[in-house]
Amino acid sequence: MNVINIRDLxxxxxxxxxxxxETQVVSADRIKELTKMKLNLDSSxxxxxxxxxxxxxxxxxLLLSGLGCTIYVIHxxxxxSLALQSTATTETHVFPALNPGETSYVETFQVQTISLQxxxxxxxxxxxxxxxxxxxxxxxxxxxxxxxGNGPTQWDEKYCNCGYMCYSQEMxxxxxxxxxxxxxxxxxxxxxxxxxxxxxxxxxxVMKDATYVGYYYPDGTFSLDGDLGEYGFQIHxxxxxxxxxxxxxxxxxxxxxEWEYETSEGFTVLLAISEYKALIIADLDDAFVSVNxxxxxxxxxxxxxxxxxxxxxxxxANL
Amino acid sequence: xxxxxxxxxxxxxxxxxxxxxxxxxxxxxxxxxSNFLKGSMTYSDIEEVTADVFVTLWKSxxxxxxxxxxxxxxxxxxxxxxxxxxxxxxxxxxxxxxLIIDDQSAFDGLAQEEQNQIVRQAVLAMPQPEREIxxxxxxxxxxxxxxxxxxxxxxxxxxxxxxxxxxxxRQHLEFIxxxxxxxxxxxxxxxxxxxHS
Numbered sequence: 001m002n003v004i005n006i007r008d009l010x011x012x013x014x015x016x017x018x019x020x021x022e023t024q025v026v027s028a029d030r031i032k033e034l035t036k037m038k039l040n041l042d043s044s045x046x047x048x049x050x051x052x053x054x055x056x057x058x059x060x061x062l063l064l065s066g067l068g069c070t071i072y073v074i075h076x077x078x079x080x081s082l083a084l085q086s087t088a089t090t091e092t093h094v095f096p097a098l099n100p101g102e103t104s105y106v107e108t109f110q111v112q113t114i115s116l117q118x119x120x121x122x123x124x125x126x127x128x129x130x131x132x133x134x135x136x137x138x139x140x141x142x143x144x145x146x147x148x149g150n151g152p153t154q155w156d157e158k159y160c161n162c163g164y165m166c167y168s169q170e171m172x173x174x175x176x177x178x179x180x181x182x183x184x185x186x187x188x189x190x191x192x193x194x195x196x197x198x199x200x201x202x203x204x205x206v207m208k209d210a211t212y213v214g215y216y217y218p219d220g221t222f223s224l225d226g227d228l229g230e231y232g233f234q235i236h237x238x239x240x241x242x243x244x245x246x247x248x249x250x251x252x253x254x255x256x257x258e259w260e261y262e263t264s265e266g267f268t269v270l271l272a273i274s275e276y277k278a279l280i281i282a283d284l285d286d287a288f289v290s291v292n293x294x295x296x297x298x299x300x301x302x303x304x305x306x307x308x309x310x311x312x313x314x315x316x317a318n319l
Numbered sequence: 320x321x322x323x324x325x326x327x328x329x330x331x332x333x334x335x336x337x338x339x340x341x342x343x344x345x346x347x348x349x350x351x352x353s354n355f356l357k358g359s360m361t362y363s364d365i366e367e368v369t370a371d372v373f374v375t376l377w378k379s380x381x382x383x384x385x386x387x388x389x390x391x392x393x394x395x396x397x398x399x400x401x402x403x404x405x406x407x408x409x410x411x412x413x414x415x416x417x418l419i420i421d422d423q424s425a426f427d428g429l430a431q432e433e434q435n436q437i438v439r440q441a442v443l444a445m446p447q448p449e450r451e452i453x454x455x456x457x458x459x460x461x462x463x464x465x466x467x468x469x470x471x472x473x474x475x476x477x478x479x480x481x482x483x484x485x486x487x488x489r490q491h492l493e494f495i496x497x498x499x500x501x502x503x504x505x506x507x508x509x510x511x512x513x514x515h516s
Contacts, residue, residue, distance in 0.1 A: 014394035026349035034370035
């Protein structure tokens with residue numbers, strides 16, 4: 001007879017299917033400090049961004065057309081023409097009590113996502129909508145993902161390494177179906193990391209007086225995460241003709257005040273601002289550009305004039 | 320940022336990506352580590368092991384794929400917690416942790432990856448909620464009472480389902496044999512295990 005310890009046997013698998021009742025047993029800041037100490041990393045470099053939770057992303061609009069700077073007007077475009085759902089839905093998150101005797105904290109928030117690829121019936125936006133709809137119902141219990149684990153798969157090189165979530169043939173088939181239907185291409189290679197100097201040498205300053213770090217694909221699609229004064233922001237440039245299914249949760253579109261603005265460079269952009277987020281959006285000839293200003297990280301306020309000032313710092317001609 | 324981008328940044332040695340993962344997963348990792356160490360270790364031990372999980376993530380980033388990183392972190396959390404426990408506490412396994420299988424089983428003779436796959440399949444073969452109960456108890460080290468609270472089920476029901484889960488696992492491991500003609504490993508029940516690619 002062979003005697004096996006089941007707990008030892010569990011070393012052979014990995015799981016993320018069981019919902020954990022997460023509690024803040026440890027402080028994230030303390031874990032950062034300890035981890036960096038163990039790795040001998042200098043924590044001062046990124047201290048400035050420590051407060052940023054990084055969530056989602058972005059949106060902005062700028063217009064431009066190459067060196068000629070043709071002005072593109074977006075009268076008919078607004079946040080609703082970017083929305084991936086017609087109305088916001090309400091979700092509830094229960095934060096469990098940390099100590100005996102305390103009560104759990106319930107937070108209700110609204111969810112409505114927008115496309116970062118284009119307005120209305122642009123093929124890029126429709127492709128993202130179809131992919132999002134597919135993901136909503138595919139592998140709901142994550143059983144397929146669970147069985148795949150974290151090891152290499154046959155889809156890594158073509159899909160996963162290029163930014164697409166894909167861990168089954170069904171997902172690969174769906175991606176192929178979408179790009180054929182909307183006549184799009186996949187990102188041609190893995191994303192690369194670049195910092196301010198590299199971005200500036202490649203595109204010129206994207207946001208004057210700002211620092212940033214980001215990722216780019218060989219096709220020109222990129223995302224930057226940066227700071228301009230007290231404001232943290234994210235910029236996403238999605239190239240036309242490419243399947244780049246990135247969506248941004250903005251809460252509830254009804255909470256935003258929207259207006260058009262002509263930047264100091266002569267570009268007309270769509271601006272939108274709410275209590276938690278501000279957006280700049282530009283639908284360019286070759287790319288769709290969005291800026292997401294993060295206003296929910298600490299005691300930061302932004303007026304409409306501040307947002308217009310930020311839009312003036314964008315060098316759209318470089319995009 | 321999403322996980323794919325964060326992992327790409329981590330591979331490039333970006334500290335902000337490390338912070339991103341810690342912001343996102345420290346509560347999850349800390350909860351798992353605490354499941355194992357609470358009662359027998361100090362709070363600072365829990366912090367130390369939680370930090371070690373992210374040290375492992377940083378050092379292993381090059382070898383990781385952007386799939387199920389949460390599962391990867393749960394496995395590392397579990398593994399490092401068990402290691403910590405074994406360093407400081409010598410305990411004999413309890414009866415409920417022991418599985419006795421027939422000598423005829425080929426399980427012990429299998430390669431590591433094949434064993435992993437067999438165990439994965441055995442767990443997946445359990446119906447719900449048996450599987451969740453089994454994982455909570457054996458993988459996440461939660462007690463029957465804790466599981467009872469989380470899943471709002473009677474403790475005796477939990478124990479019964481744990482017994483069934485053990486039996487499913489035993490059957491799966493006991494009926495493994497090597498098909499020498501086709502050089503394939505066959506698992507319990509009717510499921511054939513593919514060679515790990």
